[in-house]
Structures are given as structure tokens and as C-alpha cells.
Amino acid sequence: MDRKAKNLVYALILSLVFSFLFVLPSLALDIPVRVLVYRGKEFTISGRILSLYIRGDKIQEVKNLCRVAVKLDTVSIVLDIVDDLQNTEKLQIDYRSILEITGSDISINGIVYRGGFRIINRNNSMLVINIVPLEEYLYGVVPSEMPYYWHQEALKTQAVLARTYTLNRIKSGVGKDYDLENTENSQVYKGKSAEYSSTTDAVNSTKGEVIYYENVIANVYFHSTCGGHTESPKNVWSVKSPPYLNGVECQYCKDSPWSEWERRIKREQWDEFIKDSNIELEINSSGRLSRLNGIEGTKIRSIFKLPSTFIVGIEVRENEVIVKGKGYGHGVGVCQWGTKKMAEVGFSYRDIISYYLPGVTVDAYRGF
Numbered sequence: 001m002d003r004k005a006k007n008l009v010y011a012l013i014l015s016l017v018f019s020f021l022f023v024l025p026s027l028a029l030d031i032p033v034r035v036l037v038y039r040g041k042e043f044t045i046s047g048r049i050l051s052l053y054i055r056g057d058k059i060q061e062v063k064n065l066c067r068v069a070v071k072l073d074t075v076s077i078v079l080d081i082v083d084d085l086q087n088t089e090k091l092q093i094d095y096r097s098i099l100e101i102t103g104s105d106i107s108i109n110g111i112v113y114r115g116g117f118r119i120i121n122r123n124n125s126m127l128v129i130n131i132v133p134l135e136e137y138l139y140g141v142v143p144s145e146m147p148y149y150w151h152q153e154a155l156k157t158q159a160v161l162a163r164t165y166t167l168n169r170i171k172s173g174v175g176k177d178y179d180l181e182n183t184e185n186s187q188v189y190k191g192k193s194a195e196y197s198s199t200t201d202a203v204n205s206t207k208g209e210v211i212y213y214e215n216v217i218a219n220v221y222f223h224s225t226c227g228g229h230t231e232s233p234k235n236v237w238s239v240k241s242p243p244y245l246n247g248v249e250c251q252y253c254k255d256s257p258w259s260e261w262e263r264r265i266k267r268e269q270w271d272e273f274i275k276d277s278n279i280e281l282e283i284n285s286s287g288r289l290s291r292l293n294g295i296e297g298t299k300i301r302s303i304f305k306l307p308s309t310f311i312v313g314i315e316v317r318e319n320e321v322i323v324k325g326k327g328y329g330h331g332v333g334v335c336q337w338g339t340k341k342m343a344e345v346g347f348s349y350r351d352i353i354s355y356y357l358p359g360v361t362v363d364a365y366r367g368f
């Protein structure tokens with residue numbers, strides 16, 4: 001081989017190596033996410049150039065649709081189909097059928113999503129599952145979890161947290177019908193309908209960035225307002241806490257409307273659960289209520305619908321009980337109102353993540 005040919009081969013090998021290096025991470029980020037967006041017996045799908053693929057007792061494909069009304073009854077799934085020429089057709093199919101929908105700007109009950117859908121029947125309910133590439137899913141999560149007009153570094157913090165959280169859910173979702181729900185049970189996701197350019201910019205400018213701790217994707221959590229100190233997950237869910245979630249002091253969430261709060265509870269409602277008028281509080285290391293007269297703080301929070309377990313005072317009056325507290329949410333991980341303030345005073349999203357989750361690194365996604 002002469003020198004010219006050799007150089008050509010080297011160049012070819014180098015370009016292959018480089019394209020591999022650059023293509024690999026973006027391939028990884030095209031990972032499909034499966035999000036449950038609706039559970040029920042009746043819903044409407046509409047969109048452009050829809051195709052419906054039915055896997056049931058027989059396989060059928062219906063093309064060029066613009067609208068399908070789906071209804072589950074006791075023995076079958078009834079589909080009222082409207083095609084792009086406004087012709088209508090009614091199909092009755094086996095209740096165990098799986099429906100797959102592709103097309104563009106697909107909406108479910110009026111909410112537009114990216115990606116496609118899989119629809120399955122589980123326990124006499126239809127599950128509508130949006131299947132969407134990870135980064136496009138995040139476009140719909142960030143504005144649903146944080147106001148779009150907050151500082152760009154705060155939005156970037158939320159984007160990296162949401163991406164990290166999602167990858168962990170994909171990992172644990174193997175073998176299940178879906179990876180995440182579209183509510184606070186996982187993280188809020190309102191599809192393409194919720195997108196804003198500021199939040200999309202935050203996703204794009206942190207593309208592929210994930211939070212790691214000792215080379216493993218970190219378990220991340222976030223909440224609205226910590227109230228002065230973040231909480232350890234062992235106090236909330238009785239699970240072992242990794243070192244980066246032990247809790248840190250936070251002086252940044254004082255602008256939150258939930259910085260301090262007061263709840264008035266009717267005395268009779270209080271007495272129903274708290275039999276003794278002597279109140280005994282046990283406070284944990286983050287300053288939150290671990291027990292009240294032996295009842296767990298998290299239970300007290302859910303019984304009386306308190307914003308948090310960060311209780312600073314309880315006053316029992318004749319007709320009512322006044323509970324005073326700080327913060328909103330479970331308090332674990334990143335404090336969103338604290339993030340807002342840190343961003344405004346000049347910290348970068350990487351600084352903010354390192355502050356709330358000490359010891360972690362933000363790195364390009366490199367597998368689980």
C-alpha cells in the first residue's frame with residue numbers, strides 16, 4: 001500500500017472512531033421512555049396522518065385517520081374511527097387487543113404529545129402509554145415541574161434532575177407496562193402542549209447530562225421548598241440514604257410562598273386522631289417531625305394534609321389546633337425554590353446540583 005492509500009485508511013479509521021464516539025451518546029439518548037398518560041374506559045385520540053395498528057385475535061392496520069374515539073365495555077373495545085375524508089367506521093375488537101398509534105401531533109383528550117402510543121387493557125382499564133424519545137419527553141417535563149420564566153440555570157438544574165430520574169425509572173421499569181406516570185407519583189408531564197422555548201433550551205443545552213455518584217447514576221429527588229434544611233430519604237420512606245442525600249442546610253428558599261405556613265385544624269378532626277391533649281413531639285436531625293404522640297410525622301402530614309413535616313409549633317385551642325411549619329414537600333434532594341434563588345445570585349446549574357447533592361458529578365450519559 002502506498003503512503004497516500006495508507007493515509008486514506010488512517011483517515012477512514014479515525015473518522016469511524018470519531019463518528020462512533022459522537023453518535024453513541026446521542027443514540028443512547030434516543031432511548032424510548034414509556035409514560036402512562038391516561039387510565040380509564042373512554043378517551044379520544046386525534047392528530048395528523050394517524051395510523052392505527054391493532055394486535056388482537058387478528059392483526060389489522062387502519063391508515064389515514066384523523067380521529068378515533070375509544071371505549072372499553074365489558075367484552076370488547078369499541079372504536080369510532082373518522083378518516084381524513086371524514087368517513088366514519090365502527091370497529092368492535094377483542095378486549096385483550098393491543099393498539100399502537102403513530103402519526104404526528106397526536107393528542108389524547110385534547111393534550112398534544114410527541115412520539116407514539118401503545119394502548120393496553122389492564123384490570124378492565126385502558127392504559128394509554130406515550131412512547132417518546134428521552135430528550136423530547138423532558139421538553140414536556142421541565143415546564144410542568146418548574147415555572148418556565150424562572151432563571152435559565154434553575155431550568156437547567158431541573159432538566160438534569162429530570163433526565164437522571166427518568167433514566168433510573170427506565171432501568172427499574174424493565175418488564176413493566178410503563179416506566180413513569182405523568183403525575184407527581186413520578187414527575188409531572190403535560191406533553192407538547194406544555195412546552196416553552198426557555199425550558200426546551202434548558203433541555204438542549206444540557207443534552208445527555210446526568211448526575212453520577214461513584215460512576216453509578218444517582219438517585220435524585222426534588223421538592224418545592226425545604227424550609228431551611230433538606231431531608232434524608234431514610235426519614236421519609238425508611239430507605240437507606242446514600243451520602244449525597246443526607247441533607248444540607250438551605251438559606252435560599254426564603255422567597256417561597258411556602259417558606260412559612262400556618263394550618264388551622266378543627267378540634268374535633270384533630271381529636272379523632274390525636275387522643276391525648278398533651279402533645280409530645282420528636283424532632284429528627286433535619287428539624288422535622290419524626291413522631292407526634294407516637295404517630296409518625298409523615299402520617300401526621302398526610303392525615304391533616306400539611307404542606308410538610310417541618311413543624312415549628314402546635315397550639316391546641318378550644319375549637320381548633322393551629323399548626324405552624326416551614327417548607328412544602330418531602331424535603332429530600334434538591335430544593336426548587338432554593339435553586340431559583342441560587343441561580344439568580346449567580347450559581348451555575350452544576351454548582352446548584354453539587355450544593356444540594358454533595359459529592360455527585362454531572363457527566364455525559366454513559367450507560368447505567
Ligand SMILES: [Zn+2]
Pocket residue numbers: 225226227228229250251252253335337338
Ligand atoms: Zn430550601
